[in-house]
Amino acid sequence: MEIEESTPKNPNQGSNPQSQSHDNTSKPQQIPNNAQNNNQTQFQQTQKIELDPKAIEMLKKYQKNYPIKEYTYNDEVLHLPTRYKPGEIIGIGAYGIIISAVDLGNNNQVVAIKKLKRISDIIDLKRIAREILIMKYCQHENIIPLLDVIIHLNKDKNMNKVADVYLVMEKMDSDLQKIIASKQELSDEHYQFILYQMLRALYFLHSANIIHRDFKPSNVLINEDCTVKLCDFGMSRGIKEENALLTEYVVTRYYRAPEVMLSSHHYTKKIDVWSVGCAFAELLSKKFMFPGDNYIAQIKLIIDVLGTQDLKDLDFISNSSAKSFVMQFQNIPKKNFREILNCENPLAVDLVEKMLVFNPDKRYSIEDCLNHPYLKNMREGIEDPVFNGKINLDFDDKNITFSLFFVFLVKEISSFPTGLVVA
Numbered sequence: 229m230e231i232e233e234s235t236p237k238n239p240n241q242g243s244n245p246q247s248q249s250h251d252n253t254s255k256p257q258q259i260p261n262n263a264q265n266n267n268q269t270q271f272q273q274t275q276k277i278e279l280d281p282k283a284i285e286m287l288k289k290y291q292k293n294y295p296i297k298e299y300t301y302n303d304e305v306l307h308l309p310t311r312y313k314p315g316e317i318i319g320i321g322a323y324g325i326i327i328s329a330v331d332l333g334n335n336n337q338v339v340a341i342k343k344l345k346r347i348s349d350i351i352d353l354k355r356i357a358r359e360i361l362i363m364k365y366c367q368h369e370n371i372i373p374l375l376d377v378i379i380h381l382n383k384d385k386n387m388n389k390v391a392d393v394y395l396v397m398e399k400m401d402s403d404l405q406k407i408i409a410s411k412q413e414l415s416d417e418h419y420q421f422i423l424y425q426m427l428r429a430l431y432f433l434h435s436a437n438i439i440h441r442d443f444k445p446s447n448v449l450i451n452e453d454c455t456v457k458l459c460d461f462g463m464s465r466g467i468k469e470e471n472a473l474l475t476e477y478v479v480t481r482y483y484r485a486p487e488v489m490l491s492s493h494h495y496t497k498k499i500d501v502w503s504v505g506c507a508f509a510e511l512l513s514k515k516f517m518f519p520g521d522n523y524i525a526q527i528k529l530i531i532d533v534l535g536t537q538d539l540k541d542l543d544f545i546s547n548s549s550a551k552s553f554v555m556q557f558q559n560i561p562k563k564n565f566r567e568i569l570n571c572e573n574p575l576a577v578d579l580v581e582k583m584l585v586f587n588p589d590k591r592y593s594i595e596d597c598l599n600h601p602y603l604k605n606m607r608e609g610i611e612d613p614v615f616n617g618k619i620n621l622d623f624d625d626k627n628i629t630f631s632l633f634f635v636f637l638v639k640e641i642s643s644f645p646t647g648l649v650v651a
């Protein structure tokens with residue numbers, strides 16, 4: 229298929245699959261109000277994309293003609309350049325499957341390929357762009373490297389233009405969720421090493437003014453040698469993107485910071501600290517720290533462990549009914565973290581307590597966590613790099629059309645081995 233012209237149409241039409249439940253753990257999800265009118269049928273109907281004539285002209289120079297093969301996994305069809313020899317499914321994501329593959333074009337390196345389901349609108353495209361740009365520009369030992377990006381522009385049976393995106397990444401052995409579920413015995417040194425690497429990745433991201441926003445064990449990839457690499461940046465945001473919380477925050481509730489639930493305006497890097505605290509506590513105890521079945525249960529569980537909060541520590545809650553909801557929990561004593569975590573090392577317990585502070589202003593930052601004595605042995609002689617490149621994730625320009633954004637993304641991925649393939 230050659231890129232050809234179609235009638236320009238409002239690119240903002242269509243539903244938002246971002247608002248679908250974003251979890252692969254079958255844990256309960258809270259769907260925010262702004263997402264409740266989403267339905268699958270609408271999503272199915274809007275998978276075709278419209279590109280205006282100017283965009284089509286601009287795309288021609290990036291178009292590659294690599295041979296493509298089609299593969300079917302359950303209901304999922306993958307179109308991949310022949311340099312990739314696909315293997316088994318290694319993950320089921322919210323937007324598609326993740327398979328292992330061998331890269332015949334690069335010394336048979338084993339890779340992971342994540343299919344992001346058919347692009348349907350500009351909201352999708354921005355999510356995908358964030359995920360790609362973060363992995364492309366944030367190169368760090370503890371962030372999963374992006375090796376190739378494939379945008380496959382195709383036509384469906386009704387001759388509508390459709391586009392799928394594939395992210396080719398270094399393949400890791402497992403993820404932290406699986407390690408926790410396996411109840412594998414780990415030493416205190418392992419715990420330190422895992423925590424240190426998770427914090428290091430976030431320290432780097434935060435130095436780039438990016439908040440991960442969906443930090444949880446399944447997004448922490450891990451190898452047998454305990455090397456950790458953070459993945460899944462689809463929910464990440466630049467710190468300046470102030471509307472982000474209000475518009476599309478659908479992350480897993482268990483790891484959600486109090487301010488995310490109680491105050492839509494309080495939007496800082498500290499939300500990641502809370503999530504690491506929950507994930508690390510879960511790793512130590514092999515139990516979810518705050519497994520709330522719903523919004524209210526979630527807040528209750530948190531206060532049940534942290535105890536009644538001082539009034540002055542609730543200043544961050546701007547919504548008065550949210551504030552009175554929290555204030556009704558009186559005379560609840562703080563629980564003993566050592567017992568909850570079932571952990572012998574008092575330094576580990578102390579650090580978790582400092583990550584899981586209700587008031588975000590009093591909660592440790594990632595840097596504070598790294599400087600905590602628990603990680604002293606890990607850090608000796610090792611540098612924790614900060615980001616010193618340039619990355620702009622501020623896509624909030626309301627005037628940008630789907631077509632223009634598509635061209636922007638194609639340009640960004642043209643530096644990868646494959647890039648845009650047109651069938």
Ligand SMILES: Nc1ncnc2c1ncn2[C@@H]1O[C@H](COP(=O)(O)OP(=O)(O)O)[C@@H](O)[C@H]1O
Nearest residue numbers: 319321322323326340397398399400403446460
């Ligand atoms: N590079 C990788 N190597 C090994 N497993 C991976 C890799 N990327 C993803 N996975 C597996 O797939 C799961 C889902 O991937 P993720 O990027 O988190 O997608 P989603 O956005 O749908 O959550 C992960 O929890 C992990 O188990």
Ligand SMILES: [Mg+2]
Nearest residue numbers: 321446447460
């Ligand atoms: Mg994930």
